[in-house]
Amino acid sequence: MRAAWEHFPHGADVGIRGMGPTKEAAFEQAALALTGAVTDPAAVRPEVAVQVACEAPAADVLLVDWLNALVYEMATRRLVFGAFTVAIDGGRLHATAWGETIDQVRHEPAVEIKGATYTALRVEERDDGSWLAQCVVDV
Amino acid sequence: MDLSLLSRKSDVEWWIEPHGRMRVPGIVFGTESLVKEMDEKVYEQVTNVATLRGIVRASYAMPDAHWGYGFSIGGVAAFDADQGGVISAGGVGFDISCGVRLLSTGLTRELVEPLKKRLADELARSVPAGVGRGGRLHLDGPEMDAMLAGGARWAVEQGYGMAADLERIEEHGRMSGAKPGEVSEHAKTRQRDQMGTLGSGNHYLEVQHVAKVFDPAAASAFALREGDVVVSIHCGSRGLGHQIGTEFLKRMVLAAPGYGIDVPDRELACAPIDSPEGEAYLGAMRAATNCALANRQIITHLVRRAFDSVVPRSQLTLLYDVSHNTCKVESHQMDGRTQRLFVHRKGATRAFGPGHPDLPPALSAIGQPVLIGGTMGTASYVLVGAGGSEARSFGSSCHGAGRSMSRHQALRQWNGRQVIEELASRGILIRSPSARGVAEEAPGAYKDVTAVVDAADRAGLSRKVARLEPLVCIKG
Numbered sequence: 001m002r003a004a005w006e007h008f009p010h011g012a013d014v015g016i017r018g019m020g021p022t023k024e025a026a027f028e029q030a031a032l033a034l035t036g037a038v039t040d041p042a043a044v045r046p047e048v049a050v051q052v053a054c055e056a057p058a059a060d061v062l063l064v065d066w067l068n069a070l071v072y073e074m075a076t077r078r079l080v081f082g083a084f085t086v087a088i089d090g091g092r093l094h095a096t097a098w099g100e101t102i103d104q105v106r107h108e109p110a111v112e113i114k115g116a117t118y119t120a121l122r123v124e125e126r127d128d129g130s131w132l133a134q135c136v137v138d139v
Numbered sequence: 140m141d142l143s144l145l146s147r148k149s150d151v152e153w154w155i156e157p158h159g160r161m162r163v164p165g166i167v168f169g170t171e172s173l174v175k176e177m178d179e180k181v182y183e184q185v186t187n188v189a190t191l192r193g194i195v196r197a198s199y200a201m202p203d204a205h206w207g208y209g210f211s212i213g214g215v216a217a218f219d220a221d222q223g224g225v226i227s228a229g230g231v232g233f234d235i236s237c238g239v240r241l242l243s244t245g246l247t248r249e250l251v252e253p254l255k256k257r258l259a260d261e262l263a264r265s266v267p268a269g270v271g272r273g274g275r276l277h278l279d280g281p282e283m284d285a286m287l288a289g290g291a292r293w294a295v296e297q298g299y300g301m302a303a304d305l306e307r308i309e310e311h312g313r314m315s316g317a318k319p320g321e322v323s324e325h326a327k328t329r330q331r332d333q334m335g336t337l338g339s340g341n342h343y344l345e346v347q348h349v350a351k352v353f354d355p356a357a358a359s360a361f362a363l364r365e366g367d368v369v370v371s372i373h374c375g376s377r378g379l380g381h382q383i384g385t386e387f388l389k390r391m392v393l394a395a396p397g398y399g400i401d402v403p404d405r406e407l408a409c410a411p412i413d414s415p416e417g418e419a420y421l422g423a424m425r426a427a428t429n430c431a432l433a434n435r436q437i438i439t440h441l442v443r444r445a446f447d448s449v450v451p452r453s454q455l456t457l458l459y460d461v462s463h464n465t466c467k468v469e470s471h472q473m474d475g476r477t478q479r480l481f482v483h484r485k486g487a488t489r490a491f492g493p494g495h496p497d498l499p500p501a502l503s504a505i506g507q508p509v510l511i512g513g514t515m516g517t518a519s520y521v522l523v524g525a526g527g528s529e530a531r532s533f534g535s536s537c538h539g540a541g542r543s544m545s546r547h548q549a550l551r552q553w554n555g556r557q558v559i560e561e562l563a564s565r566g567i568l569i570r571s572p573s574a575r576g577v578a579e580e581a582p583g584a585y586k587d588v589t590a591v592v593d594a595a596d597r598a599g600l601s602r603k604v605a606r607l608e609p610l611v612c613i614k615g
Contacts, residue, residue: 009545011206078271102271109270110575112339114233114381118405
């Protein structure tokens, strides 16, 4: 299957969902969906590469940790990311996030992400062998 | 919400009778139509909270309740540490001590109308709002810790605002028991450049006029008259609070099984109040509360400066500052005894009635101001804590309108620039760095705040004092 991301509705916040042929691809797509809550990921230039690493006892907790690591990098470096490469080895994730400094005019950022949550959290392999990674992010 | 699952106690009070693992009933306040419109998740979340160890009296939902994280937004629950009571990061929320403060300007709408555009531009220039906008104040090491321990008192000592402001802030401007050492370096780094910033989402700074007074005696005590201009500030503890919420939610999720806490929803993860995790969270959460109080105090200073540059010698007086995402230690009467309880209010406002010892002397006879935020295009309300509300809801009331539509839907329905033009045609000036942000926050995406406030009034949670309507709105 082709990798893709989308948003799903949640009362006050935003549901983000990534899908792909592998768990790694689904995590990359979920990260694009995270950016999509702020701005159009396609409009983000890959000018800076940030290394991210995290570790968690379960795949779904790892997704929350991964997204929260990105939220932290976005907030403290004032970056937005438009491309990701993720490697997962058991409970460990290593990734590179490509992006640029946020530009108020070009990116017109809609909201600041407060954090990824455990609401509607799912990381699973589907019947067709593809992977899904999703949760709600608080904005 | 399915009304057939509830017992109707009055027009505005509905009970979820204890069943399954519930230790206490659930009590939902609201008119039939408000309760019917509430998400089924509110029923589930109110029920889940009622199963938590050490909960006393009831698990409450205010009239603006909607689907939250573990607790519903609009959820109130009190816990007794002596009965194994718990503290929950989800029960406070990600934006710790998010709240509203209201300033009187001493100016009339008549005077401000011709200056409105200049005022809007000056406020937008002075108060950083939106994603990626830092403040001019940078805090490191000992200064950060001093702010986390001192709250608005620290801000006043640094020259932001006046000592007289402090008595008009919950906790007199400083939450005691804060432990800056329990706040991670990540949380502090996230806050380094964020003091005095508004943030984004539903946060705002509004210049409003008093459109209607409902309770002349209370309005007079609050120095509010029809035609007066006031300023509302709605924001919280910024990146620091968000990071603390994120970190402790995970810590509680991982620690809960070790305490024999088996919660039906991971977001409800909690720790015993008297546990290392519970005590660490309390210390960090109180530090984040001080961060929010300091942040609103600095913004107040920036607003005063902006007003002064447009209307020389204007005097903005703080009416009151409330926090609506909190957990506080309070004394309440339980079966004729005074009991010390940990009261969680997630998207709910403390609303103490007349005579409460925590109120400043000037407000003691009338009760605590309860500040309810609206939307850019509708209205906000000032209410006052009602006598007897402590017995009804641990002295709690609603906090705002609540969304009726997701951001996703709102974005499909509205264009930000059109929303700004439409509001301008009604005399409301919007200043925002993000048209998309404005579309997501379109007034039509929110519930009717008037219905929520009327229900809170009828349920005796707080009494309506005045309705405020926007003239200028600065959005993140």
